[in-house]
Amino acid sequence: MTSYCRPAILSPKVQQGESKQSFPHCIKQPCSFPKIPQGRLLKSQRKITMSSKRHSIVPPVSQSGPKPPVQFSSSITISDSALLTGTNLIAISSESVIHPRAKLDSLAGRINIGRRCVVHERSVVGAVGTSGRITEAAVTLGDYVTVEVGASIEAGDTVIGDGTTVGVGAKVGAGAVIGKHCTLTPHTEIAAGEVVPDFTVVYSNGLRRPDRRGIAELKNKGQIRQIDVLRRMIPSNPAKFD
Amino acid sequence: MAAFVPYTYFQCPCSDSSTLAQSSGSNSPSSAHPDPDDGGIDDDSDRAFDPRAPRSNYSLYPLEYLLYCEDCHQIRCPRCVAEEIVTYYCPNCLFEVPSSNLKSEGNRCTRSCFQCPICIGPLAVTSIETKPDPNLLAAPDSASHSGPYALTCSYCNWTSTEVGIKFEKPNSIHAQLAKLRNGGTSRLTAKERKERRKDPAYTSQRAAAGSERESSDWQEDLDLETQFANLKLFYQSQLADPNSADHGLSSLGDLGFSSPSSLSRIMSIYTGGSLHDKKAKSRVGAMREALESDEGLQLADLDESAAISRLRQEGYDGTASTEQLLEQPPNLGEEHLHGRARFTAELRPIPYLLRTKRSKRCPVCRHIISKPEAKMQTTRFRIRLVAGSYIPSIAIRPLSLSGAGGSFSSSSTTTVPGAPLEPLKPAHFLLTFKNPIFETVKVTLGTPARTPGRFASKVTVLCPVFEIGANTDVWDEALKDSSGSDRDGRRRRGKGDEGGGGGSGGGGLTNQIEVGKIWERGRNWVSIVVEVMPASLHLREDEGDLPLREEEDVLEIPMFVRVEWEADVGGDEVGSAAHGRDSKEAREKRELAYWCVLGLGKIRRS
Numbered sequence: 043m044t045s046y047c048r049p050a051i052l053s054p055k056v057q058q059g060e061s062k063q064s065f066p067h068c069i070k071q072p073c074s075f076p077k078i079p080q081g082r083l084l085k086s087q088r089k090i091t092m093s094s095k096r097h098s099i100v101p102p103v104s105q106s107g108p109k110p111p112v113q114f115s116s117s118i119t120i121s122d123s124a125l126l127t128g129t130n131l132i133a134i135s136s137e138s139v140i141h142p143r144a145k146l147d148s149l150a151g152r153i154n155i156g157r158r159c160v161v162h163e164r165s166v167v168g169a170v171g172t173s174g175r176i177t178e179a180a181v182t183l184g185d186y187v188t189v190e191v192g193a194s195i196e197a198g199d200t201v202i203g204d205g206t207t208v209g210v211g212a213k214v215g216a217g218a219v220i221g222k223h224c225t226l227t228p229h230t231e232i233a234a235g236e237v238v239p240d241f242t243v244v245y246s247n248g249l250r251r252p253d254r255r256g257i258a259e260l261k262n263k264g265q266i267r268q269i270d271v272l273r274r275m276i277p278s279n280p281a282k283f284d
Numbered sequence: 285m286a287a288f289v290p291y292t293y294f295q296c297p298c299s300d301s302s303t304l305a306q307s308s309g310s311n312s313p314s315s316a317h318p319d320p321d322d323g324g325i326d327d328d329s330d331r332a333f334d335p336r337a338p339r340s341n342y343s344l345y346p347l348e349y350l351l352y353c354e355d356c357h358q359i360r361c362p363r364c365v366a367e368e369i370v371t372y373y374c375p376n377c378l379f380e381v382p383s384s385n386l387k388s389e390g391n392r393c394t395r396s397c398f399q400c401p402i403c404i405g406p407l408a409v410t411s412i413e414t415k416p417d418p419n420l421l422a423a424p425d426s427a428s429h430s431g432p433y434a435l436t437c438s439y440c441n442w443t444s445t446e447v448g449i450k451f452e453k454p455n456s457i458h459a460q461l462a463k464l465r466n467g468g469t470s471r472l473t474a475k476e477r478k479e480r481r482k483d484p485a486y487t488s489q490r491a492a493a494g495s496e497r498e499s500s501d502w503q504e505d506l507d508l509e510t511q512f513a514n515l516k517l518f519y520q521s522q523l524a525d526p527n528s529a530d531h532g533l534s535s536l537g538d539l540g541f542s543s544p545s546s547l548s549r550i551m552s553i554y555t556g557g558s559l560h561d562k563k564a565k566s567r568v569g570a571m572r573e574a575l576e577s578d579e580g581l582q583l584a585d586l587d588e589s590a591a592i593s594r595l596r597q598e599g600y601d602g603t604a605s606t607e608q609l610l611e612q613p614p615n616l617g618e619e620h621l622h623g624r625a626r627f628t629a630e631l632r633p634i635p636y637l638l639r640t641k642r643s644k645r646c647p648v649c650r651h652i653i654s655k656p657e658a659k660m661q662t663t664r665f666r667i668r669l670v671a672g673s674y675i676p677s678i679a680i681r682p683l684s685l686s687g688a689g690g691s692f693s694s695s696s697t698t699t700v701p702g703a704p705l706e707p708l709k710p711a712h713f714l715l716t717f718k719n720p721i722f723e724t725v726k727v728t729l730g731t732p733a734r735t736p737g738r739f740a741s742k743v744t745v746l747c748p749v750f751e752i753g754a755n756t757d758v759w760d761e762a763l764k765d766s767s768g769s770d771r772d773g774r775r776r777r778g779k780g781d782e783g784g785g786g787g788s789g790g791g792g793l794t795n796q797i798e799v800g801k802i803w804e805r806g807r808n809w810v811s812i813v814v815e816v817m818p819a820s821l822h823l824r825e826d827e828g829d830l831p832l833r834e835e836e837d838v839l840e841i842p843m844f845v846r847v848e849w850e851a852d853v854g855g856d857e858v859g860s861a862a863h864g865r866d867s868k869e870a871r872e873k874r875e876l877a878y879w880c881v882l883g884l885g886k887i888r889r890s
């Protein structure tokens with residue numbers, strides 16, 4: 043997806059049960075790895091077994107609620123199964139891509155999506171959070187922003203800076219301001235009103251570190267290439283939302 | 285609060301020193317246990333098992349964790365089995381590492397497998413592309429990936445360029461990294477070091493540096509490996525030095541020790557030199573210590589101002605955590621101990637630790653009871669004697685007596701699985717024993733009437749003796765059923781199998797709790813009822829009662845299980861082959877007895 047540097051060596055992923063490699067946990071925080079069997083464990087030591095059942099987190103796709111006014115650049119790609127709802131303006135700038143089933147909700151204010159952004163499936167931009175505040179600009183995405191699958195960005199003057207990636211299933215609270223070229227790793231949660239400086243990687247339950255790769259431009263280049271592909275893959279139907 | 289899930293843990297006999305001593309004396313199964321004729325449970329009560337004793341936590345295991353020795357006829361747990369390593373392999377590239385390599389190269393992958401020092405995620409080798417050239421924008425794909433390479437973490441975006449490490453080749457990163465120090469300067473080998481010393485430019489620079497500090501203690505910065513090598517070389521030369529060897533105790537050399545000088549030195553250390561005259565003592569001291577960095581001397585750099593100022597600048601977040609430091613591999617061209625990495629910005633990539641596949645041996649008879657396939661790519665086992673295929677499993681289910689059907693109707697409660705137990709109100713649980721072996725087994729259960737511990741709950745096993753059918757082919761049973769009159773015929777109650785047809789009409793609903801009767805029975809399983817009267821968790825803190833400890837509110841009952849069955853005399857055992865041929869039809873009585881613990885539920889706190 044966003045691999046700008048092609049890995050020269052692809053390390054084979056271990057799949058066998060016994061040699062299963064750990065998920066990139068953080069070693070700065072206490073984490074409970076399954077240890078060598080130590081006999082019976084107290085409740086506090088027992089591993090929580092996750093239900094193996096797969097739940098779909100997809101909200102039923104139905105055009106409910108009011109149809110929002112839109113302001114689309116002519117070069118955008120938007121799937122006709124994207125879900126646009128709300129009462130305020132939704133503006134999408136040039137070459138941005140809205141995947142099927144992505145939800146843009148302008149109920150709590152205007153949604154601005156910058157140039158060459160990619161909003162993936164099942165993500166929600168402008169989710170009405172607990173505050174229910176209505177503001178002038180609910181969510182503003184800068185240029186080259188990627189909102190990955192299932193991520194949610196709450197409404198309420200929330201700003202995502204240029205070149206930032208909001209990881210799979212991440213949550214950005216209302217009024218948070220994410221700087222430029224940040225990476226929110228999967229399932230990161232940013233509290234409402236938090237300010238994340240430029241070039242920050244938020245990982246492992248909220249730890250932060252600066253991104254010193256200095257490859258913002260390369261990343262943008264990768265985004266352009268990706269958009270190139272997506273335009274061919276996603277049938278665009280902006281007329282549906284007029 | 286998460287709902288309580290009933291559990292069963294089995295005790296391995298290794299925790300009981302008396303049992304282990306007996307069983308190690310004899311391999312006969314019956315002698316490994318209290319005599320079956322001693323009346324059983326009551327006589328055992330003096331050594332009844334207390335699941336809350338601190339030691340118990342170390343001997344109780346879920347059935348899935350336990351193995352079984354077919355020769356000793358005994359349960360074996362992960363704590364008592366002897367493990368042997370079958371293969372070493374890298375968890376990342378799945379390459380097997382021969383144990384000879386292991387001795388020479390250590391227990392880490394020496395290919396290109398690395399973990400992120402920040403988050404331990406796997407690192408990928410990526411080429412560092414040069415700054416985008418505007419002329420190349422037209423054809424971005426034409427850019428070749430020949431440039432320098434770096435290790436990058438795709439999770440936390442760490443890259444080895446942060447510590448100034450770049451690689452020329454995308455392969456054999458381990459070897460390249462060993463030569464690189466943080467910041468990209470290459471580590472000198474001993475040979476290169478020597479050559480550098482001959483270089484006139486270097487010597488003049490060295491002299492200049494020495495005079496700058498106005499002292500002669502200028503030293504080369506040695507990394508740990510080099511320092512160790514230098515020191516080792518120096519001490520070896522000292523030991524071999526004839527001047528230091530020839531002294532008062534040389535007569536001991538005739539005793540035939542290979543290195544008389546070292547022996548005498550050791551002697552003088554222990555005697556403190558008091559046995560010898562002054563002259564000999566001074567000669568013993570002739571072995572000097574290292575004086576130069578060539579000899580392995582490194583003066584401690586006690587000036588920590590740089591580290592302190594850096595700490596001020598970077599703050600706590602800039603420091604490496606203990607875990608991160610522990611993950612750091614040692615001796616990888618590291619700087620001297622005093623300059624050890626303390627900041628996250630100094631951490632180096634971690635080569636993957638190798639993993640092992642192990643086989644397990646019985647601690648008593650040394651037979652292998654678990655052996656994985658040696659090949660890395662397969663997860664199969666050649667031998668795996670798991671306890672689950674030898675001893676009956678026990679499943680626990682709360683039993684709700686719906687209304688008037690139960691003979692104990694007053695006690696009927698609507699039991700939701702996982703709901704807390706009401707204190708002082710009888711509750712019923714269904715224990716389902718499932719027989720994994722191909723013989724009919726007789727099970728005898730024993731529990732103390734009151735659970736051990738501060739809060740003694742009353743326990744009654746309503747049917748402590750029963751038989752479970754053999755684990756025959758599932759289809760046998762199915763065919764038998766379909767040919768029979770009633771599909772529900774297998775749901776027979778009580779001991780009398782003939783009563784099945786009539787009793788099945790009402791199904792499970794009208795089942796009544798009767799002492800000495802089985803609740804339900806199937807092909808290779810039997811359900812029985814256990815009645816408990818949970819204790820009250822009332823504490824009198826004014827009388828000095830300690831507050832509830834962790835999990836003290838869980839109703840756990842210790843249960844002694846004795847399984848008896850008849851088996852063919854072990855014809856596969858070595859030595860008994862000839863004997864077995866004669867009496868092929870001979871049956872042998874087998875017996876297995878063990879403690880287990882049933883966690884039934886949490887008692888509601890008053």
Ligand SMILES: [Zn+2]
Binds near residue numbers: 359361362365
């Ligand atoms: Zn054991």
Ligand SMILES: [Zn+2]
Binds near residue numbers: 378379393397636
């Ligand atoms: Zn490897």
Ligand SMILES: [Zn+2]
Binds near residue numbers: 400404440442
């Ligand atoms: Zn990392």
Ligand SMILES: [Zn+2]
Binds near residue numbers: 357651
């Ligand atoms: Zn054995």
